[in-house]
Amino acid sequence: MDKLDCAVIGAGVVGLAIARALALAGREVVVIEKHHAIGMETSSRNSEVIHAGIYYPTGSLKARLCVAGRRALYGYCSERGIAHRRCGKLIVATSDVQAPRLAAIHAQAHANDCSEVVALSAREAMQLEPDLSCVAALSSPATGIIDSHAYMLALQGDAENAGAMFAFGSEVVSGFAGNDGVVLQVHAFDGTQSELHAELVVNCGGLWAPRIASRIDGLQQESIPAASFAKGNYYALAGKAPFSRLVYPVPEPGGLGVHLTLDLGGQARFGPDVEWIEPGDADIDYTVDPDRADGFYREIRAYWPSLPDASLHPAYSGVRPKIGPPGAPASDFLFATHGNAHYLGLYGIESPGLTASLAIAEYAGGLVAGR
Numbered sequence: 001m002d003k004l005d006c007a008v009i010g011a012g013v014v015g016l017a018i019a020r021a022l023a024l025a026g027r028e029v030v031v032i033e034k035h036h037a038i039g040m041e042t043s044s045r046n047s048e049v050i051h052a053g054i055y056y057p058t059g060s061l062k063a064r065l066c067v068a069g070r071r072a073l074y075g076y077c078s079e080r081g082i083a084h085r086r087c088g089k090l091i092v093a094t095s096d097v098q099a100p101r102l103a104a105i106h107a108q109a110h111a112n113d114c115s116e117v118v119a120l121s122a123r124e125a126m127q128l129e130p131d132l133s134c135v136a137a138l139s140s141p142a143t144g145i146i147d148s149h150a151y152m153l154a155l156q157g158d159a160e161n162a163g164a165m166f167a168f169g170s171e172v173v174s175g176f177a178g179n180d181g182v183v184l185q186v187h188a189f190d191g192t193q194s195e196l197h198a199e200l201v202v203n204c205g206g207l208w209a210p211r212i213a214s215r216i217d218g219l220q221q222e223s224i225p226a227a228s229f230a231k232g233n234y235y236a237l238a239g240k241a242p243f244s245r246l247v248y249p250v251p252e253p254g255g256l257g258v259h260l261t262l263d264l265g266g267q268a269r270f271g272p273d274v275e276w277i278e279p280g281d282a283d284i285d286y287t288v289d290p291d292r293a294d295g296f297y298r299e300i301r302a303y304w305p306s307l308p309d310a311s312l313h314p315a316y317s318g319v320r321p322k323i324g325p326p327g328a329p330a331s332d333f334l335f336a337t338h339g340n341a342h343y344l345g346l347y348g349i350e351s352p353g354l355t356a357s358l359a360i361a362e363y364a365g366g367l368v369a370g371r
Contacts, residue, residue, distance in 0.1 A: 002196050005028035005029070005199050006027045006199065006201075007182070007198040007201045008032070008201075008202045009201065009202070009205050010031075010033060010205045010209070011031050011035070011039065012039050012042060013039060014361070015031060016031075016156055017357040018202055019159040019164050020155050020158045020159040020164070021362060022365065028163065029165070030165050030166075031159070035168065035169070038153070039149065041319070042207060042320070045316060045317065045319070046351065047271070048263065048354070049089075049144070049145055049351075049355070050070055050074070050145065050146050051066055051143060051352040052143050053066035053070060053355075054109040054117060055108065056332075056352075058112055060332045061333040061363075063112045064359075065356040065359040066355050066359075069357060070142065070355050072362075073146070073357070077146065077151065082150045082154055084145060085144055085145055086141070086142065087144055087245055088142075090128070090132070090134075090137045090140075090247050091138040091250065092137045092247060092303050093250055094135065094303050095135060098135075102119075103119075106138055109138070114140070116142050117138055122136055122137070124137075125139075129243050129247070130242070131242040131304060131306060132243070132303060132304065133305050145261065145263065146354075155357075167186070169188055169189040170189070171188075173185050173186070173187050174216070174217075176217045177216050177217070177340040181197050181199045181200075182197075182198050182201040182340070182342050182343055183195060183196070183197050184196045184197075184198065184201065199371070200344070200368055200371050201342065202345075202364065203346060206349065209227075209321070209345055211279075213338065219339065219340055220338040221338075223336060223338050225323040225348070228324060228326065229319050229320070229322070230275070230320040230322050230350075231275040231277045231318070231320075232273060232274065232317060232318050232319070233275060233288045234271030235296050235314060236270075236315040237267070237268040237269065237313075239308075240268075247304070248260075249303060257299065258270055258296055258299040260303075271315075271317075273295065273296070273299075284319055290314055293312050293314075297312065320351065321349060324348075335347075335367060341371055344364060344368055
């Protein structure tokens with residue numbers, strides 16, 4: 001049996017940030033990743049937005065870690081030369097019925113230490129973005145976009161330079177959490193099987209974190225959350241969009257609505273919508289159904305009436321790793337030991353997980369200090 005200090009399960013953006021933080025703190029770290037490369041699931045299938053921290057309940061982990069993470073992320077990107085842009089975004093109400101909701105979001109933003117968010121009249125918003133249609137808006141100048149893959153590569157490089165090792169193509173199939181650590185059974189895709197004894201295991205399995213925890217005997221199984229998968233589909237715009245900022249509608253249950261985002265090259269994409277799917281055992285079907293475009297045209301034209309016909313094309317999809325069922329209020333990030341001091345599981349790390357990743361790593365590091 002191979003013995004090691006820390007095993008981090010999952011090489012998405014949060015797993016990479018935590019591996020980096022642990023390695024920089026002098027810990028021996030091995031990252032176990034079932035895919036052949038970093039960030040192959042949720043971390044590479046999102047809007048690549050640096051969120052301000054506006055929407056989340058005041059005092060929640062999402063609010064606190066998003067604001068702290070956003071500030072840390074801008075600094076890290078500037079220091080490392082990672083492509084990003086603080087382009088700002090507008091949150092728009094497209095009917096008088098939505099205006100009170102916009103006012104509530106404004107109040108929430110200021111309660112969350114996002115004091116830079118300001119209210120705009122319809123005229124002021126449309127002076128900034130002439131093709132926009134709205135009755136009122138909020139401006140969030142701290143919102144931005146990032147090259148998420150370049151960011152993850154930088155995290156991986158930092159972790160490796162500090163001594164962390166990566167085991168790609170390896171999956172945790174079972175384990176046992178005891179008084180002196182956690183034993184993991186790991187199967188590699190080349191058929192190799194190994195047994196690892198870790199003083200500390202940090203489960204950053206994203207979509208599969210609850211399932212991984214359920215495979216480890218000795219954890220309090222009743223405290224492991226159930227996974228819910230919310231698939232989000234994205235469509236790309238043919239041609240150039242007439243917007244310089246991101247545009248978000250008033251949020252909807254399960255997500256932030258079909259919003260307009262821009263990549264660093266200025267190409268516009270729209271999404272995600274919310275399509276609840278069963279977690280299941282099979283591989284996720286990331287295919288974007290072209291028939292969903294009708295709903296996209298309808299929602300986008302509420303704030304961009306001149307969206308041309310036949311201008312949207314299926315782009316990609318991603319899945320949010322939720323820990324609340326459809327219709328339930330959005331859950332907070334969850335950090336849990338399930339009764340074992342040698343284990344820490346991270347669950348429900350959906351948006352704003354990318355933005356918050358550096359702050360999540362710092363927070364997790366504090367939870368496991370001394371273990």
